[in-house]
Amino acid sequence: MALTATNDFVVKFANVNGSGSASANQLFAKSILRMGIPIASRNIFPSNIQGLPTWFEVRVSGAGHLGRRGGVDLMVAMNPQTWDRDVAEIEPGGYLFYDSTRPIPQSRFRQDITVIGVPLTAMCNEAYDDPRQRQLFKNIIYVGALSALLDMDPEAPAQLIREQFRAKEKLIQPNLDALKMGRDWAMANLSCPLGLTLARMDAVGDRIFTDGNSAAALGAVYGGATVCAWYPITPSTSLAEGYERYARKFRTNPDGTKRYAIVQAEDELASIGMVIGAGWNGARAFTATSGPGISLMGEFVGLAYFAEIPAVIFDVQRAGPSTGMPTRTQQSDVLAAAYASHGDTKHVVLLPEDPHECFIMGADAFDLADRLQTPIFVLLDLDIGMNDWLCEPFHWDDARRMDRGKVMTAEELEEGKTFGRYLDVDGDGIPFRTWPGTHPTKGSFFTRGTSRDRYARYTEEGAAYVDNMQRLLRKFDTAKQIVPRPVETHAKQPTPLGVIFYGSTSAAMREALEALEADGIHLDALRVRAFPFHDDVLDFVRRHERVFLVEQNRDAQLRTLVVNEGEIDPSRIVPVLHYDGTPITARFIRAAIADRASATNVIPLSRMGAAE
Amino acid sequence: MTFLNKSRFHHPQLAPNALGLTRRDYEGAISTLCAGCGHDSISAAIIQACFELDLPPHRIAKLSGIGCSSKTPTYFLGAAHGFNSVHGRMPSVLTGANLANRDLVYLGVSGDGDSASIGLGQFAHSIRRGVNMTYIVENNGVYGLTKGQFSATSDKGSKAKKGTINTDEPIDMVAMALQLGATFVGRSFSGDKAQLVPLIKAALRHPGAAFIDCISPCVAFNNHEGSTKSFDFVRAHNEAVNRLDVILGRDHIEAEYEPGTAIEVTQHDGTVLRLRKLAEEHDPTDRVSAMNHLQERKAAGEIVTGLIFVDPEPEELHDHLGTIAGPLNALGDADLCPGAAALEKVNAALR
Known part of the structure; x- marks a missing residue:
């Protein structure tokens, strides 16, 4: 038939x-x-x-x-x-x-x-x-x-x-x-x-059809990025190339000079080094890479965290490792990004779901980096980054202005305003910084990782180190309030079941939720959009008896983050994992959740979902 | 130890420069290096050079990697922003800083461990990109902070303090810089301030990638008999190719030299570099001649110092990128954001 x-x-x-x-x-x-x-x-x-x-x-x-x-x-x-x-x-x-x-x-x-x-x-x-x-x-x-x-x-x-x-x-x-x-x-x-x-209909509306890498690149142009330093790596290459294309179109002066700079570096270490140097010197700068690049950038990312330098890192995730499956998709850099580098480090991570959100977060990342004076990771994946998606059109509010964060000016220094590079004047953990060259006699400082006091003077005193580390935690708490909040959708009827998902899983998840509802399985759903987690995320877990966490990696990386950062009992969160390198499907999610939601017996926690 | 306060007092008759600043205004914190360290002499030469050039200290950005040499930016130009970055990665941080604001003067300070080993790649690529900077390697042929291991610039046959003989070939960063297209290449010795100060001045005024390899004996771990980076050995084998006078545009050119004994190179900003020749066959404006001379004298066991090569019309990274004349970090919303109307056109093209 x-x-x-x-x-x-x-x-x-x-x-x-x-x-x-x-x-x-x-x-x-x-x-x-x-x-x-x-x-x-x-x-x-x-x-x-x-x-x-x-x-x-x-x-x-x-x-x-x-x-x-x-x-x-x-x-x-x-x-x-x-x-x-x-x-x-x-x-x-x-x-x-x-x-x-x-x-x-x-x-x-x-x-x-x-x-x-x-x-x-x-x-x-x-x-x-x-x-x-x-x-x-x-x-x-x-x-x-x-x-x-x-x-x-x-x-x-x-x-x-x-x-x-x-x-x-x-x-x-x-x-x-x-x-x-x-x-x-x-x-x-x-x-x-x-x-x-095919039968003509009117279900597309004013939506656009584009890929996440181009959209993120356009976001970087709108977000005011002027320096891009990168090293070619699939599947992120088209992001840097997209930036060059849009920047050439929108940022070329009539005399041919450019209001942006792109350097194809010799490797990922140099890429992030240039981004950090530019960020230190007051330009909005970014790099685009994939998992192997994140590994290479580790040392520098830690320096930027401790030295509190704004930077934006677009990580278009692929299946690991370096000699892995570069043209296959995964969400397997979540932990690598969130805890990148040595020492005690934690980073802000944004998780766009489609090109529309790649544009938004591609621009917002620069405001967050300047506001928080820290590296911001934007985690795309090959599926969103390199495929064309039907998504909402891009929007921009012309009244919007860049938030350059706490930068002390020559005038403020001249007026005698107290400047301590690592001084928490507002209680939000974010100190003021100055750009090099600001004032002839005031506001200069020597940038180091740690081993300095609140006024950037060299010290190896333990108390000064602890004081600084505590302030960095306060800053991370501030970050929690200003990163994109999670989006919750409620089931049609009250339910003890919840599901958490993020990134490119969204489209398949929405379809699966409809199908599960038709099957009589009702779930409240929470799309996480950023790390550190807003209180809403942990609250969602606490409000539900059992929460599924759907992601595209083997080790349930976001689940690890939720359990670890929220001090949540791991048995409350059931992983649903898809990691063969192809994009996750609604059929897979539906089957995995239906199977476990209907089971009344105790669910073995180890390797759930891994056997699909 | 935390930090030592340095007194701001100075002699009332200390002469000011054109900016009304005294030499004291170019100093930094008290050095924590070993007494007699060659690096402190280089810091003093940098202070002298910046003072004599009337550079506003806060318009200089000083960047370094990790190691003894990389600690020194704390000890000069206290009014300048400094960045003690990651081992061997100063060149990339400096490149990024330069991209953000081309109007500052960029001074990169590194060591032979920092630049010839872990950072060899970044050294090479920053030079071949033509980053407008002065890149000084304080070269002592040894790892000081970790107490005396050979570095990649240690000469073959050189003896470590504990008696080991180095069996690896040394990396000659001057030869590499020449090959990589540096538009200003010099070598000097921390013990020869008369040579070093003008060289640093000329490099700071050079609008391109300027590299100076400065041999700087390590008094703690590499200044013994059998070392080829000791004060005695370098003094005995130092062969200067020329004596350099940096004549700023405002200065009156006085002395005249016999034809053929001096050449003058006018840099883009009007600075005249007058080179009194000490080596007959060496032409400092000819890259091939410079490379040949360097290799010949090296084969003869000499250490060639002086201004080895200068391109009077250098190009730099911003020329290659075609960036605007002003600093990128000064651009505002109107310069950077294409706005909602342009975005609507983008949307339309994606339907």
Whole structure:
């Protein structure tokens, strides 16, 4: 029985890396959005530039579910190398679309799926002489054929092509022709549409479609960052590149000079060193990296914590370790970031859920860094960072001004205001600082990690050390009040069950909550957005008999933080863990929670969820 | 010990400079290094150089890594901000500080342990980027704070205080700086103030990456017979390539020299560097000549000192980045934030 669905199915494209398929796939995805139908798209790619297999998954969801669903309803199999596993992945009753130019033996197909062959290579060879054109237009032709098979409004991709090539007008017609060639062939030779169809709706609204790395980079531009020092590392590279793109656009003077500086450093140590030097000297500075970079930056991050220097570190998390799975997603740097470095250190960590929040936190991080005079980590992951997400549009309030924190000016020094670099004048643990070069005779100080008193004078006295450490704790308490608060959603009826989640798990979690509610399992839900935890987080745990904590790592890292920082009985928090490198799915969360919520017996705590 | 208060009193007739400041205004806290340490002589030379150049002390940023040398910024220019950073990482912190505000004078102080071992990479990359700075390595060939281990600049065959002979090849940071594109390279000796002060002055006025390797004997761990970084050994093998006079734009140029015995290099700000030649075949404005001379004399067992290379028209990092003429840290909301209307256009392009 062939699958039938309207606006609710998954299409997966199996391609060869470097074959030009990405832009065609993007065209397919955006065309659906232009029909007002929500989609979620994800690249699944290897650590490779050309030749290895790569996949692009589009989840069409009229209901607006943006997490990964799992399973494939229509496979566009363009890579002979992965044919067998691609065919095997199709749901029973699903569809297989392939290039039928060369015959493929019957044994390589399945009986329980619908097979659609289009002679793409033959069509290209006939229409084009240039080998590169044959390659590129083949991709557009399959989009054309799919538009007929799925009943896509043909004007949607046509309009996108016209917009995309506005500056290179002579490319418009050939692309439109290729699109039409595919569509016409399918209409003439296949029974269109399939059981899977698209129907125009109005469920996208004014939402935008973008990736978290670009959004965070744009946030850094809006947040006033002027110095970016970075070292290339997947999956964070496009964040630094995004900053360069937006900064060039928005911060170039008419004479060509730039109101920003970007240095590609020799390594992550130099990157964070430059960020700290710039922060010390009054510029808003950041770096973008991933887990291995965080490890390398450890010593410097500790110095910045003790010397109280503003810095912003975007960590786009991936599966560990350095020679690990750089192109796979995880939330496995939570502890590494929160407790980065040696000595007693704790850091502010922000946890955006999607590109919209990457923009907000990308800007807010700089205010927090200046206000708190400390490094701020913004933890994205590959799934949010490198995939395009449908999210709320960016907003900016023109009345907003940068909060540069407590910086004593030359005028204040001249007036005789007391300056002690590590003097807690306001009781919030945050001292005043001065920027180098401020005043000829007042306000200079020598920056060290510790071994100094409240006036930055050298001392190795134990009492002065303790005094400073206590003040740093007061400062962390202040941080708790000003970092983004958690967001709670209540179940439709009172329930003793709660669930905590964060970051890119959000989309799958929302979908899972709906499904669980339909199953009769009611959960209050709390999305944590920052560390240190606001009292609301610990209060949420105390208000519920049992709390699930869903995260994408093996060791339940956020749970460890909650238990440790809140001094909470570990048995109250049940971990639900997904860490195979693919984005977490609603199906996974639903099954894991349903299983445990309905069980009345005692739940073994060790390795819960790890066996999925 | 905590810190020692230093008296602010000074002789009433102490001569002021053009800013009305006395030499005393360029000093820092009392040194806690060993009595007779070469590093203290370098601190004194830095004080003298800044005083003579009439630099406002608070417009200098002094940065260092970890080690004996890196402690010294506390002992000079008390009115300047200082940063005692991480071992071997001063160059990156200095680079970042320079990116934030190109209007200050950046003085990086490091040692041979700090810059030739853990920090060799950062030394190299800051030089090849052309960061506008004066980078002084106080080179004693030994780890002082950890009591006498060989450093990476220790000469092969040099003897440690406890008798061990160094078997590793030394790193010559002057040769590296030349190769890496430093636009000002000098070497001096902490015991030769007449040579060192003008060299530091010229470096501070050089608008590019200026590197000075200053041999600075460690009186506690590397000043014995058999050491190649002892006062006696360096004095005996020191071969100055030139004598440098730094002539500021306002100064009257007096002495005349026989043709061929002196060359003058005019820096971007009008400062004239007059070099009285001591070595015939060495041309300090020719990088290849400088490299050749350095290697030849090294093979002969000599330590070449003086202004070894200077590019009269250097480029620096900000030129390469194309940043604005003023400091980035002075930009406000209007300069930095594109605003809501621009954001709406971004949104529109993402639909």
